Amino acid sequence: MLKKRESVILVGAGVIGLIAAMRLAEAGFDVCVVDRGQAAQEASWAGGGILSPLYPWHYPPELLRLSFYSMSLHQALARELENLTGIDPQWNLSGLRIMAGKRETIPADIINWAQRWQLNWQLMGKEDGLHPSLWCPEVAQVRNPRLLSALLLRCRQLGVKIIEHTEVSGFRRFHNGQLCGLETTRGFWPTNHAIITAGAWTGKLLESARLHLEIYPVRGQMLLLQGQAGMLNSMIMRDQHYLVPRQDGLILAGSTSENVQFDKSVTAEARETLWDFAHDFLPELTSDHIIRQWSGLRPGSQESVPYIGALPGWKGLYVAAGHFRYGLTNAPATAEILVSTLTDQAPPVDIKPYLPATHFQKDPNSSPAD
Structure with a gap:
């Protein structure tokens, strides 16, 4: 179990990295977030802010369980950030109407499917002059640029160091597999614990650690x-x-x-x-x-199921990436999983489907140490 004030470096300052940094700092860790560009300006900023899987019946249960749990956390997160920073992320339970289309139809048994997931969906007819549609009242949205601004401010309030325009190019470990630091464009940074939250760039970073995940x-x-x-x-x-x-x-x-x-x-x-x-x-x-x-x-990533947890062959190196469209939706739950992992606490959901050890392919030429 990590001791309080143990240092942790997060590689990537998107919504997942920032929420995880905030929660780790609140738990007593000394946290640094490093980003290859400007913080909070990549996919987390660019998306539409819809807090739900889209056409969720297409996805496997492990993605849905994570998403529905994480969706339940967003309203409280938005209120918390507004109270602490004065920035309103504008969480709004506006609902989502899914229209029948040429490429995406509405399944005949969709209401039964929704009820199994405890969703109060309704099928709508043509009475409003539009196409047949599916009304999903539980789907909220958030103003993602405002959420990110609030997270940046809250992290700074907690003493989190945010270092921009610094690229991580590799990792070093001792002969026993323990992480000893990061190679960056500003030189070598010693640390025993790092979390890769670099979004679409995660796959490249993992290659430097001789690990291969489909990201x-x-x-x-x-x-x-x-x-x-x-x-x-x-x-x-x-x-x-x-x-x-x-x-x-x-x-x-x-x-x-x-x-x-x-x-x-x-x-x-x-x-x-x-x-x-x-x-x-x-x-x-x-x-x-x-x-x-x-x-x-x-x-x-495969079926949008993310990789969250420790990387095999490395002690102290973790990943949280591969969320595809749903990084914003799943960020609060992902942060809870990371905090529980680093503190040896019980996770909020079953984490087995997200563990990298169940998915990764290791370079056959790699050795226990660099």
């Missing part, structure tokens, strides 16, 4: 539209695209899913696709209402 970048593009408050009363989704209305009238239209490695450029094709989708539901908008287009790189 790969998936680009998602977004549009920001200037709407009006009350223009949409809920989030809407059809055929993997969605609209997210913010409290001030801004509307997010997302998202693409593109395997283009680490290319973060935006495309005219995605802009047209997302605009057509938005305009189909909001014909009163014109292209003049488009404010901005951007992209982010999600950490793809």
Whole structure:
């Protein structure tokens, strides 16, 4: 068990790294977060803020159990951060309407499926002039840039060191497998405990430790539209695209899913696709209402089930990555798992499905020590 004030370095300052840093600092650890770029500016910032798996019936139970538990933590987290920092993350139980589409239909037995997961979903007809739809009242949203700002401030209040524009390139260990430090662009940093929370870049970092987990970048593009408050009363989704209305009238239209490695450029094709989708539901908008287009790189993984826990062959080196679209949704639960792991406490959920030891492939040329 780690002693209080033991140092921990988190590699990656996205929502998972920041919530974990906050919780570890609250538990008494000396915490540092290092990021290759600017803190809180990658996939956690770029997403739409929907707090739920999308089309959840497609996913395995281990992803759903983690997500539904984590969803239950977000409202209290938002209130806690607002009280402590004065920044309101704007958690909002706006609900999600899933429309039947050409590529994604609504299963005939969906209500029975939802009841098994204790979800109060409702099937809606055509009485409103729209396509048949599934109403999901439990789905909330959060203003992710505001959440990240609150987390950064709270971490600083707790004395967490946040070091930006510093890239970690590798790890060192002793002959017994104990982590002894990180190789960075600012030199070698000694530490006995580190957690890789680097999102889409995690796979590259693991290669430096001679470990191989299926984590790969998936680009998602977004549009920001200037709407009006009350223009949409809920989030809407059809055929993997969605609209997210913010409290001030801004509307997010997302998202693409593109395997283009680490290319973060935006495309005219995605802009047209997302605009057509938005305009189909909001014909009163014109292209003049488009404010901005951007992209982010999600950490793809098999069936979106993340890897959370200790890395085999390394003592003191952990990972929390591979959440794909659901890093924001699953961040509070992931942080709880990490804290319980580092303090030898009982985890909040069964962690066996997320342990890297059950998934990783080790380099046959690796040795017990570097």
